[in-house]
Amino acid sequence: MEMKKVTITVIGVGLIGGSIALSMRRDPNIRVVGYDVRQEPLDKALTLGVIHAGTTDLQTAVREANVIFLAAPVEQIVATLRLLQDMELQPDVIVTDVGSTKSGIVRQAVEVIPPHVTFIGGHPMAGSHKSGVEAASDRLLENAYYVLTPAPGTAAEKVERLTELLSLTRAKVVQMDADSHDQVVGAVSHFPHVLASALVNLVAGYDEENAWHARLAAGGFRDITRIASSNPRMWRDVLLQNREHIVKIAKDWAKALEDVVELVEEGDPDGIERFFQTARDFRDGLPERKTGALPPLNDLYIDIPDHPGEIGRITTLLGAKQINITNLQIRETREDIYGALRITFHSQEEMEKGEELLRFFDYNVYRRT
Structure with a gap:
């Protein structure tokens, strides 16, 4: 039938x-x-x-x-x-x-x-x-x-x-229930967009007096604030729809920041270290390969010799295996991040294939963990 x-x-x-x-x-x-x-x-x-x-x-x-x-x-x-x-x-x-x-x-x-x-x-x-x-x-x-x-x-x-x-x-x-959803997503998705944009605006203000801020921000700073490039009108509407939770989370964040500032002002090395250790422990316990509220970065960082043709060789290797990439970047500022070349892949599956291939050809390949 x-x-x-x-x-x-x-x-x-x-x-x-x-x-x-x-x-x-x-x-x-x-x-x-x-x-x-x-x-x-x-x-x-x-x-x-x-x-x-x-x-x-x-x-x-x-x-x-x-x-x-x-x-x-x-x-x-x-x-x-x-x-x-x-x-x-x-x-x-x-x-x-x-x-x-x-x-x-x-x-x-x-x-x-x-x-x-x-x-x-x-x-x-x-x-x-x-x-x-x-x-x-x-x-x-x-x-x-x-x-x-x-x-x-x-x-x-x-x-x-x-x-x-x-x-x-x-x-x-x-x-x-809808209210629980808005609280959780407000904390793990909506408010991080506020933080990223606020940090970018702060540095933009500093950059008016010293243009080195923008030059040196091209590395890790650009990565951690990537969500500040999201659609402004869309995020205006999201924050207005979720205003109650966003305001509460923002106040909690302000209190947490005040506590850190107080530790720094008092010169408390143990307290400062505990602050970073607590964050590290929780963050390292998060699932690595689960899709969450924020889209993942499908990026690999690669150490490459500084001589002509090396980038072309890498892209040729990837292309020969039909591994799709969406972006390439030579990294001039790499504090706390390995690799002179960043390659962004179309998907996590493509990234994993690319990593396996490049390691086979003896490249030093790193993920952002």
């Missing part, structure tokens, strides 16, 4: 939406419809085989959908939820989102969606330094945590149904 076709609608065919769409297409009984406000990303998604059909008309996109993924920025997710309340939808449709904040979205969803629609908050905790549907991959969410935050009273069978569907992404689906 022929299996019934399931229609999945992805609203916002970008990196995350496109990656979810590609994962759904693993099942031949699933039809994926894409929606975007512009035709260009839909045309790209169709050309790349990300979706089966695409439309810029929201009602057309959702009319036959059994599951709807709202894969848009946080503020657009809320606006789309309001639009859906007046749309013709399937009687048992599940609506979910991919926003990195959950409490506000879940609360507003419960207020505006019709009774026959089930909303389940979602947050796939994976990303990439690239954006757009061109960067989408059916492996982006593999082994990443995918958090579901159903509202109280949500039917268990609907959560199970969405969980089963998400198994196609090969992510690790977990459940927690």
Whole structure:
């Protein structure tokens, strides 16, 4: 007997939406419809085989959908939820989102969606330094945590149904309440973006008086503040959506910083060492090869002889094995980091292949641990 076709609608065919769409297409009984406000990303998604059909008309996109993924920025997710309340939808449709904040979205969803629609908050905790549907991959969410935050009273069978569907992404689906999610993600993802940007702005101010700040910051400083290059408008909306937790975390951070400053002012060597040792112990205990709230750095650092042709030899070796790289950098400032050449790979798998190959050819290769 022929299996019934399931229609999945992805609203916002970008990196995350496109990656979810590609994962759904693993099942031949699933039809994926894409929606975007512009035709260009839909045309790209169709050309790349990300979706089966695409439309810029929201009602057309959702009319036959059994599951709807709202894969848009946080503020657009809320606006789309309001639009859906007046749309013709399937009687048992599940609506979910991919926003990195959950409490506000879940609360507003419960207020505006019709009774026959089930909303389940979602947050796939994976990303990439690239954006757009061109960067989408059916492996982006593999082994990443995918958090579901159903509202109280949500039917268990609907959560199970969405969980089963998400198994196609090969992510690790977990459940927690929306407020707990926002606290945890605020600490491990949202606030680090604030810290990185604040540190960059501080150094930028110093650089106005002494331009050596920018010159020497090109090494490790650039690495540890990489997330400061994230989309400013997106992070404005995230912080406003998660303001309660961000304010509390920021106050806790300010107190922790005051304690460190006090240790330095008092010249307390044991206290300063304990500060660094405690951080080191916890950080070294974190899982190394798990996908978390921040996208990993797929970088290798390589010692190379300072003579012509060496970089070309390395790229030729990698290219001959069809190992994809996305960036090369000669490192002039390398305090606390080994390797004169940094190579950024397309994925962790590519990085591991590259490391094995370069070690075979007797290069000294290091990871940033």
